[in-house]
Amino acid sequence: MVMTTMKAESLTNDLAAGEEGAFQHSSLGEISYKKDDLLTFPQGLLGFEKKKRYILVEREACHPFQWMLCPDDANVGFLVVNPLIFQPDYSPNISRRELKELEIDNPQSLSMYVIITLKEDFSATTANLSGPILLNAEKKIGKQLVLLDDSYSTKHRIINTD
Amino acid sequence: MLVLTRRLGETIVIGDDIVIKIVDIHGKQIRVGIEAPSEVSVYRGEIYDRIMQENKAAVKASATDENAVAAKVKKILADKNIAKAEAKAT
DSSP: OOOOOOOGGGGTTTSOTTOEEEEEETTTEEEEEEGGGOEEOTTOBTTBTTOOEEEEEOOGGGTTOEEEEOTTOTTOEEEEEOGGGTOTTOOOOOOHHHHHHTTOSSGGGEEEEEEEEOOSSGGGOEEOSSSOEEEETTTTEEEEOOOSSSSSOTTEESSOOO | OOOOOOOTTOEEEETTTEEEEEEEEETTEEEEEEEOOTTSOOOOHHHHHHHHHHHHHHHHHHSSOHHHHHHHHHHHHHSHHHHHHHHHHO
16 A cells, blocks of 8 residues: 655755745735744645645734735635634534644644635625634644534624624 | 446445445435545535635635735724624633
């Protein structure tokens, strides 16, 4: 049987330790980053399987929302946010296998984000609660979790109209 | 697309290390067993499609001027429900 494990380090080898990189993004312009900032997604994201490297960019004007940009493609960027800011009881089922894939030994190093889909009318903006981003904040390894049950929606309206 | 006909208990082998087995057939439902290495993701097709489409829509929606995005975020955060929930989360 052929082993096809993907090691996270092999994807960041083109930058030496401490080195910096820069790239252009269609919305945010020139972004510079350090090798330590690089996040590796061994499986990319769904629909973006070849985009395996990302940088989380903070912009004060968007805080606490952040941008997750792909340094290899100026057109690939996601607006992400900690789902607890609008859904404090959000608790997706994360299996031990998923944690192992992310090499998480310490539960404190698990970060979670959801991808935001902005709408023309800001109040219709949705978050994908069915496909959250899990991140090992320490080892900088990430993946998009696909929830197997229907408890959460891919189009959860973050502003409730009640 | 390769189309194969299988009977109950028969398998399909993909590459070196993926095996699909017809485990049970019950009326219109077919139980399919999948053996694959842990780094290979296996999804129900309709769920994969849904999340993939939403990812693409999200990228498209934020591929706009940074200031326009910030303005929308500002309005979202001003909503009283978010402000309350944010306070609870932090």
